[in-house]
Amino acid sequence: MAEEESLELEENAAPKSKKKLIIFGAIGLIVVLIIAVALWFFLGSSEPVADATDGEVETEQTEPVNNREAFYVGMPRPFLFNLPGQGRSRLVEIKVQLMVRGSDDDVLIKKHIPLIEDALLTTFSSADVQKLSSLAGKDELRQLALLNVQNTLLPVTGRKVVEKVLFTGFVMQ
Template structure:
């Protein structure tokens, strides 16, 4: 009788150990697949250039646009100008920095600061008080300033040197 009980125990232990082995195997396989997927996602292939179509119809790749280290060139003095409003005139002061890529563009921008200041002042003075009072209006002004600076520098440098126009200070009284 004791032998029969021990045989029954041994028979019951074998399926449990096989089940445990299968469960651990499946968990291990899932873990390996998750790690492999994460490595593939984060490391990925080096051919991650996405092409975009610009306004003039030409195709640019992301690698061509974002080459080099970002440099920030601050304008030497803030832009100070009056804007006529409905009730009264407002005084506006904007501090601007330009983002360029590479040290060559950094030197090139510093060379053409008077031209850039003229383009920015022309853009800023054409604004109205209501637009500059809202966040959306400031973003629109920033984009307009970027386009104006790029279009002004394009005939001189032969390419779009400035990548972003950043407002680092904005006061309206």
Template sequence: MAEEAALELEDSVKPKSKKKLIIFGVGGVVLLIVIAITAWMLLGSDEAAESTSAVEGAATEQAARTGEAYYAAMPRPFLFNLSDNGRTRLVEIKVQLMVRGNDDDTLIRKHIPLIEDALLTTFSGADIQKLSSPAGKDELRQLALRNVQNTLQPVTGRTVVEKVLFTGFVMQ
């Protein structure tokens, strides 16, 4: 009799478990489909907005590049130490930034501390062997330009600096 009661309990439990499994499985599939459709809708609209803003940004940047060139000198030279096979070398770099138009010149002067931070971070990570060659200096100049542009882009909303120029370079 106890065996019959146990069999009846097992039989009654199994169908409910299968029903729950089927319900959760179907619910999970529906949830995944909803998430996929939502993601597709959101990402699809962002791509269209990004392409439109990229075209507008390029037109604005091109208009800014046609203005008169202004050169903004950093107020202080950059002094930093670099290690060279256990020997410390002192490097001093004087920098000027080329911008287009009086508005960009004013904007650069407003953000000098931010620019100095980006340049010092770039310069202090340089390799002493690369700085010994003209190609290495040019590579550092291009890296400095990209870092300054990437630093200013979120703040100003556009590319302001056109060139980073080394007006003095001393390595001891």
């Protein structure tokens, strides 16, 4: 009698496990299909969109506005300064490089490094510790530094020589 009950239990357990296997397999297949469709949608072909009125294909303009070669001028020393914080002062070290266009601007920037260092140090030392803790605050500081460097060099060079200010190192303790 006990053997018959155990055989019945084993026979009844097999269909349930097959049902579970089929259900989990179907769910897994659906998940894989959803992921495949999402990847196809997001990473699909980036062909230009055809204009319905003209029948012509629109292409993006990939030609740079300023086609001269980019040069990167590193500041000779990192900027090291203290910023007062809510609980304590923070020591900040920023390594900076400037992007300019053309070899003539490269030479011009190297000639005026002390003036640029002064503008950058003035900008950095007026920053707020809480803003520098976020990515948006660092981006804002980078844009402010670019504007200050451009405004400082404008009377000396007669034009905006620096295209970008890049932080190649940023440490705050």
